[in-house]
Amino acid sequence: MNIQLSRIKELEEICKDIREEILRVVSKNGGHLSSTLGATELIVAMHEVFDSKKDPFIFDVSHQSYAHKLLTGRWKEFDTLREFGGLCGYTKPSESEHDYFVAGHSSTSISLGVGAAKAIALKGEQDSRVPVVMIGDGAMTAGMVYEALNELGDRKYPMVIILNDNEMSISKPIGAVSRILSSAMASPFYQNFKRHTENFVDNFGESARYIAKRMEESLKLITPGILFEEMGIDYIGPVDGHNLTSLIEILQKAKELKKPVIVHAQTIKGKGYEIAEGQEEKWHGVGPFDLDSGNAAKKSSAKSATQIYSEALLHLAKQNEKIVGATAAMPTGTGLDELMKVFPDRFWDVAIAEQHAVTSMAALAKEGFKPFCTIYSTFLQRGYDQVIHDTCLMNLPVVFALDRAGIVGEDGETHQGVFDISFLRAIPNMTLFAPRDEKSFHQAMAFASEYPYPCSLRYPRGAFTQTDLPDSLPFELSKSQLLRSESGDVLFIGYGNGVGRAYETSKYLDFGVSILDLRFVKPLDEEMLREMATKHKKWFVFSDSAKMGGVGSAILEFLAKEKILNVEVVSFEYEDRFITHGNTKQVEESLGLLPEQLAKKITESVK
Numbered sequence: 001m002n003i004q005l006s007r008i009k010e011l012e013e014i015c016k017d018i019r020e021e022i023l024r025v026v027s028k029n030g031g032h033l034s035s036t037l038g039a040t041e042l043i044v045a046m047h048e049v050f051d052s053k054k055d056p057f058i059f060d061v062s063h064q065s066y067a068h069k070l071l072t073g074r075w076k077e078f079d080t081l082r083e084f085g086g087l088c089g090y091t092k093p094s095e096s097e098h099d100y101f102v103a104g105h106s107s108t109s110i111s112l113g114v115g116a117a118k119a120i121a122l123k124g125e126q127d128s129r130v131p132v133v134m135i136g137d138g139a140m141t142a143g144m145v146y147e148a149l150n151e152l153g154d155r156k157y158p159m160v161i162i163l164n165d166n167e168m169s170i171s172k173p174i175g176a177v178s179r180i181l182s183s184a185m186a187s188p189f190y191q192n193f194k195r196h197t198e199n200f201v202d203n204f205g206e207s208a209r210y211i212a213k214r215m216e217e218s219l220k221l222i223t224p225g226i227l228f229e230e231m232g233i234d235y236i237g238p239v240d241g242h243n244l245t246s247l248i249e250i251l252q253k254a255k256e257l258k259k260p261v262i263v264h265a266q267t268i269k270g271k272g273y274e275i276a277e278g279q280e281e282k283w284h285g286v287g288p289f290d291l292d293s294g295n296a297a298k299k300s301s302a303k304s305a306t307q308i309y310s311e312a313l314l315h316l317a318k319q320n321e322k323i324v325g326a327t328a329a330m331p332t333g334t335g336l337d338e339l340m341k342v343f344p345d346r347f348w349d350v351a352i353a354e355q356h357a358v359t360s361m362a363a364l365a366k367e368g369f370k371p372f373c374t375i376y377s378t379f380l381q382r383g384y385d386q387v388i389h390d391t392c393l394m395n396l397p398v399v400f401a402l403d404r405a406g407i408v409g410e411d412g413e414t415h416q417g418v419f420d421i422s423f424l425r426a427i428p429n430m431t432l433f434a435p436r437d438e439k440s441f442h443q444a445m446a447f448a449s450e451y452p453y454p455c456s457l458r459y460p461r462g463a464f465t466q467t468d469l470p471d472s473l474p475f476e477l478s479k480s481q482l483l484r485s486e487s488g489d490v491l492f493i494g495y496g497n498g499v500g501r502a503y504e505t506s507k508y509l510d511f512g513v514s515i516l517d518l519r520f521v522k523p524l525d526e527e528m529l530r531e532m533a534t535k536h537k538k539w540f541v542f543s544d545s546a547k548m549g550g551v552g553s554a555i556l557e558f559l560a561k562e563k564i565l566n567v568e569v570v571s572f573e574y575e576d577r578f579i580t581h582g583n584t585k586q587v588e589e590s591l592g593l594l595p596e597q598l599a600k601k602i603t604e605s606v607k
């Protein structure tokens with residue numbers, strides 16, 4: 001394909017406009033800046049060669065897909081990116097027919113590509129449609145990718161996989177795969193070798209390709225080419241992911257091959273915004289900032305729950321050398337980075353590999369260590385079987401520390417931490433508890449560090465809701481804490497950050513309520529609940545979790561078991577639907593969960 005210079009110039013202008021618009025909107029709304037800036041030329045080239053109306057365009061995680069949104073009729077609405085009621089920060093078919101699939105959790109793209117390719121074959125559409133997948137080097141560290149490549153390399157469905165390699169996950173990518181992707185190909189020797197063999201292959205065809213590959217192998221270079229081609233997938237690259245001419249030519253060639261092909265593109269995360277280039281981690285996901293200086297628009301003064309977790313764990317780890325821990329590619333997000341600095345041999349980033357994080361921590365527990373498996377609530381969904389099969393069935397003392405529990409805000413549906421109580425509560429041997437503030441967090445961590453069975457604690461994104469309720473007492477298995485006792489009929493039961501919401505709600509009422517900090521949702525404090533049932537007949541439950549299977553369910557199950565039928569329970573947990581993105585307060589308002597809204601409902605119901 002001979003692409004006209006004038007067309008390249010046009011496309012370069014489009015890239016410039018796209019970057020300007022992304023910078024304008026992300027500096028105002030926040031978002032995944034550096035990933036998306038770096039993928040601009042790749043996405044423009046994708047749209048030049050393929051047709052997103054018919055070819056499935058599959059973006060892994062899809063945090064890098066802003067240019068795709070702009071190119072597919074959403075320029076005007078882009079101003080509303082990640083705002084409540086506005087465009088989603090990820091691909092979303094309900095937003096546009098050009099968005100093939102919902103994404104947000106990583107490493108699903110090649111499986112989606114394989115499924116789409118099967119459907120295309122079954123429908124006899126192979127002459128007119130081909131899946132195009134974009135996946136980052138970080139996402140290539142997760143197991144699902146290799147499950148998909150395993151089948152793809154064997155069945156050989158036509159598919160173009162663009163490997164967007166910026167040598168970064170959110171943090172530095174971990175492990176052998178990223179080493180293979182970057183170090184071998186970066187060496188001048190390899191580049192030279194590649195150039196020569198490619199000319200040779202171009203001139204002499206398929207048998208030369210075979211010889212070249214064997215030569216590459218005999219040099220004992222484990223290169224990306226070897227890795228993928230041994231799996232049965234053609235490999236082209238590395239190519240400059242910012243050079244539109246070569247990208248378009250190569251994608252066209254890859255499309256024509258009618259085989260599974262990986263196009264390995266090297267890109268710069270943050271490309272086009274000098275302040276972000278080379279500062280990849282800081283600029284991966286950002287809040288609003290000043291474009292000229294790069295300074296954050298506002299800094300929260302309250303200590304985040306993550307920071308408290310990190311400090312508490314560091315304190316415990318200094319006292320107990322058996323304490324170890326893992327994060328699955330979220331060292332800064334979970335605060336485990338601080339532990340990794342002080343104890344590099346005891347705290348690990350295991351890459352985007354939640355399943356592996358859980359099972360490997362279970363083995364450490366079996367060996368007598370005390371693992372803190374630190375994962376966002378939403379991402380533990382990926383490791384569910386490993387929690388059941390490898391941890392709870394063995395009754396091993398792994399602590400699951402679940403960050404970002406509750407509504408996370410602008411990331412929205414794919415990232416809300418709402419299901420953990422429901423899915424963990426059902427597992428035998430699992431104990432569940434939650435802190436409500438800084439002091440109780442330290443106490444909960446002290447309890448966790450001594451507890452000899454599987455357990456999980458959850459805490460919110462950002463800071464806890466502050467209260468002036470009485471101080472927390474040390475954690476004791478199943479024990480709740482009665483924080484306020486009133487003679488009226490109404491009892492508020494709070495769990496975790498729900499205690500703060502209960503407290504805030506009580507401030508809008510013109511009558512007194514008792515407030516119980518439940519602390520343990522499994523096992524429940526049955527003694528306290530029995531006593532409360534004799535005193536209060538209207539119970540309101542506050543917890544940042546799904547209603548179905550959540551805290552209210554646990555309490556209702558208890559009341560049913562005890563045949564206590566004269567207590568009415570109303571749960572202010574999340575209804576049975578996915579929760580959209582936007583500023584947390586606006587999202588909560590849309591769910592009727594702001595304290596003033598709750599107080600109104602309560603007042604009406606106790607009239």
Ligand SMILES: Cc1ncc(C[n+]2csc(CCOP(=O)(O)OP(=O)(O)O)c2C)c(N)n1
Nearest residue numbers: 035104105106136137138139168169170329
């Ligand atoms: C299952 C899962 N775990 C963790 C994350 C958090 N996460 C989002 S993007 C990302 C890094 C992805 O790196 P890469 O694929 O190289 O994309 P880049 O941002 O570098 O373009 C991580 C760890 C996630 N989205 N899904």
Ligand SMILES: CC(=O)[C@@H](O)[C@H](O)COP(=O)(O)O
Nearest residue numbers: 061063104285333404411461
């Ligand atoms: C794309 C992705 O999954 C992460 O970048 C996520 O957005 C991080 O969320 P926090 O900002 O809460 O760490």
Ligand SMILES: [Mg+2]
Nearest residue numbers: 136137138168
């Ligand atoms: Mg990357």
